[in-house]
Amino acid sequence: MKIDQTGLLKQNEKIYLKNATREISSLINSYNKMIDDIESSAELLAKNQREQAWQEMAKQVAHEIKNPLTPMRLTVQSFQRKFSEKDLDNKSKIEAFSQILIEQIDTMSNVANAFSDFATLPVPKLVSSDLVEVTRRSLEIFEKNKINFKTSKPIVMVKLDRTQWIRVITNLIQNALQAVPQGKKAKIKVKIEVLNTEVKIHFTDNGNGIPISIQKKVFEPKFTTKSKGMGLGLGIVKNIIDSHGGKIDYKTGEKGTTFSITLNL
Numbered sequence: 001m002k003i004d005q006t007g008l009l010k011q012n013e014k015i016y017l018k019n020a021t022r023e024i025s026s027l028i029n030s031y032n033k034m035i036d037d038i039e040s041s042a043e044l045l046a047k048n049q050r051e052q053a054w055q056e057m058a059k060q061v062a063h064e065i066k067n068p069l070t071p072m073r074l075t076v077q078s079f080q081r082k083f084s085e086k087d088l089d090n091k092s093k094i095e096a097f098s099q100i101l102i103e104q105i106d107t108m109s110n111v112a113n114a115f116s117d118f119a120t121l122p123v124p125k126l127v128s129s130d131l132v133e134v135t136r137r138s139l140e141i142f143e144k145n146k147i148n149f150k151t152s153k154p155i156v157m158v159k160l161d162r163t164q165w166i167r168v169i170t171n172l173i174q175n176a177l178q179a180v181p182q183g184k185k186a187k188i189k190v191k192i193e194v195l196n197t198e199v200k201i202h203f204t205d206n207g208n209g210i211p212i213s214i215q216k217k218v219f220e221p222k223f224t225t226k227s228k229g230m231g232l233g234l235g236i237v238k239n240i241i242d243s244h245g246g247k248i249d250y251k252t253g254e255k256g257t258t259f260s261i262t263l264n265l
Contacts (some may be wrong), residue, residue, distance in 0.1 A: 068104040071141040071170055075100050078141070100141060106163050124161035124243045131156040131165075131199065131263075132192060138169035139190065146177065146185075151192035156199055158263050164240045171237050172203045172259055179207030179257060197265055204258040210250075218250065 079097045087093070132151050139147050173188060180186040189204040210218065219238045241248045246263040 065108050067167070067170060067174075068107045070174065072101060072104045074143075075104075075141045096140075100137070103137075103163065103166055107167055124164055124240070126159040126161055126244070128157055129160040129162055129165075131158050131160065131201070134160065134162055134165055135169060135190065135192065135201070138166045139173065141170075142173055142177075147173070147188050147190060149190045152194050153192075156192060156194055156265075158199060158265060160244065161240075164243075168237050168240050168261070171234070175234065176203055176205035176207075176257075176259075179205045181208060194265070199263050199265055201261045201263070202258055203260075204256060206256045209254050209257055210252040215252065219248075 075097065079093070082093070083090070132153070132155055136149060139149055173190075176188045177186050184206070187206045189202070191202045191204075193200045193202065219234050238248055241261055241263075244263060246261055248259060248261045250257055250259045252258075
């Protein structure tokens with residue numbers, strides 16, 4: 001029977017019957033009216049879902065475009081403080097300054113391109129890169145007295161999308177800094193550890209740890225324990241690491257949290 005096949009998400013058909021009795025015609029009219037109501041509800045549901053999807057995309061794009069702005073501002077401020085006309089190393093400093101800004105601008109450009117491609121993150125362009133060099137450069141935009149960087153080897157070659165890796169570093173460091181409560185000096189440790197066939201990158205903060213009740217939600221989109229931000233950072237980080245064929249997990253306690261990324265060599 002058609003009634004058994006009727007549903008909100010189905011292509012429903014009306015019933016047309018010639019020479020039907022009054023009672024049957026009344027039932028058919030009621031059924032056809034129900035079909036009209038279902039179609040109206042389905043159209044409204046689809047409209048709401050489209051609006052919600054675009055809202056979520058807009059939030060993600062806004063978050064990702066805003067994300068590079070903080071390091072760009074810090075870079076400019078740092079350059080202003082350190083710049084001296086008498087410094088003999090001005091040329092190299094200007095080159096490093098320009099390179100950092102260009103990389104962050106590229107990050108914003110990629111996000112804009114992703115939005116034009118229906119708000120999906122770009123497919124990573126994996127190129128053999130020095131993980132140590134890219135990570136060190138990404139950390140230069142943050143205050144040095146808050147970041148401690150160590151590596152077991154001076155050069156570690158892995159296949160990376162450089163722009164996306166900068167985004168990973170920026171998200172994790174900003175998350176680590178925000179995890180430290182006000183009034184406490186932030187001490188963030190970043191360590192690259194080379195193993196047999198893989199490399200691990202650890203990001204350790206000295207915050208108060210992640211409460212047990214919310215630990216399973218850490219990588220969920222829109223999840224956040226902060227008063228500011230959209231809470232998309234860690235979800236985006238996980239997506240990028242997954243696209244690199246890597247893994248990310250964490251350990252947390254009262255003395256802080258460590259996020260660890262594993263990549264294949």
